[in-house]
Amino acid sequence: MTPDPIPRLALAHVRKTFGVFVALEDIVLAVPAGMFVSLLGPSGCGKTTLLRLIAGSIVPDSGRVLVDGEDVTAVPTWRRNMGMVFQSFALFPHMTAAENVAFPLEVRREPAAARQQRVREALALVHLERHADAYPRQLSGGQQQRVGLARAIVYRPRILLLDEPLSNLDASLREELRFEIGEVTHRLEITAVYVTHDQREALALSDRIAVMQSGRIVQFGTPEIIHRQPASSFVAGFVGYANAIPVDIEAGSARLRTGEAVLRPADPRGISGPAIAFIHAGDVALRPVAEPGENRLLCRVAALAFMGDHIEYVLEHLPGLRLKAQVRSDSGIFAPGDPVAALLPAGKLVVVPGEGPGRDGPAG
């Protein structure tokens, strides 16, 4: 095995408390240069605290922050050379878009000629050349955040930090700017740490995702791994698994704790005992009751909603156990009350050890 190159950013056993509240506990993270990492978690999980700690606005109680192998734990914010995009945009209201972008170059005493060139390039990168002389209040939210992005990358920071940059935008703008952030960071090969509570943003943008819960990183992996093999029912619930079925696993077979049915997941992950079987709503297929086969739960249609290209069903297997299914609308429509077999494909069933939803996370 070849030794890993020194990561751009490394966090070594970082701990931070506010009074009796433990905001971060034993955070270990290594981000190689050029990687896009998301910190994903619900509000209060410590993700923003961690970001501000990397920026230097917060000093850890213990542990170290390393950038390119250099210990920067005690280095003040302004000398860390990091870029930051804020949820509130945080543009300087007394400066135009171009002046905002020029600001970090000015405080670094960049010569005026080079400065103007780089400001032009940065504004062009976010398609705002024509709004260079506009003040923040004259720009839309999306345009303001583009200025924020240009301002954060114009001086080639060692790490770009993004604190829920899309949260204050409309849904349509959010998607557009998400693509833009992905494009810019990819093209400039920027090392980025992106804080979000939106799993779709994290999945769409990241090379790696760190899922956080109560001040800890509970899973770190590629978007595919996080999405397909959540490490706990908390992670599964957080990355959008709509169905959580309490089961008992014995010799690879998962017997439902409600009723008699048995499911056979493709990968039981060596679990024996109480577990939760998760499956995405879109992976549930509907079959006629008469058709034989494995991994089927007999259900009754409790409710349905026509959503255009797909239909959302709520199915009841037994009282207290309901499933959500999302199927293409051209595959035939079942009516409320109809009996139906819900097919849970073995390869799409994910089992994690645990007693049930609500115990160790908001699953389902």
Next chain:
Amino acid sequence: MSPARAAASVPRLALTLAFVLFITLPFVMVLLQAFGAGWFGMRLLPAQWTLRWFGWAIATVDLGQVLVNTIAIALIATVVSLVLAIPAAWTLARHHIPFKSVLITAILLPRMIPEITFALGVAKVFYALHLTNSYLGIALAHVILAAPFAVLVLASAFETMDPRLLEAGQVLGCNTRQLFQRVILPLAMPGLVAAALFSFLASYNDFVLTLLVYGPDTVTLPVQTYLSIGGGYTSVASAISVILLIPSFLFLFGLLRMVRPENLLGGLKGA
């Protein structure tokens, strides 16, 4: 509005008008006295309109010099007040310090108690230090009155400042000095302008403290008004009063509109 309600509002309207008249009549009197002549007996208005009292004021009491004194002292007082108030306001607004409310009360004390009660103390100290009859000395006396206002106005400006803008400044590479010059001061500009105007007016209009520490070279407009009244030249005193009123009126009607925070500071969308 129904007739009954309209009738009911008549006494209210009359009361309001009477109150406005009560407030403004002294100013009307001063204006009539300053610009009128031959205003005797039972006449409602002066017989003639004239600028002669202003001419007299200039000729008899060296009004130009008095004006220079007043403005110079007010400018010094403004600068000193701001230099003292900016760090004090910053500390009060953005730091947790013990006994904050006691400190604020102490700073406001000169505005709460009558000037005359501490004017004598100020005069005694000034005589001992030979600060009387000098621009700097009188300006320093005025700072006692001006700085509390400045601290209050600036503290509220600093308090309402978005902390994320300061964080942004630091992440973008500002050291403490740059952060103050490039971010904090521009953001606090409306507050700074207001504090400067308040300080200027507090000094420009002050009479009681000035009376106890002025000298022949440092007569100010309010003191000169008093001296002219004492000399029996009521029309000259009124003319000086009109000049004395100008900055206050400018402030009230013009500048106040100009220094509206939203005109100086861009709105923060999404903040």
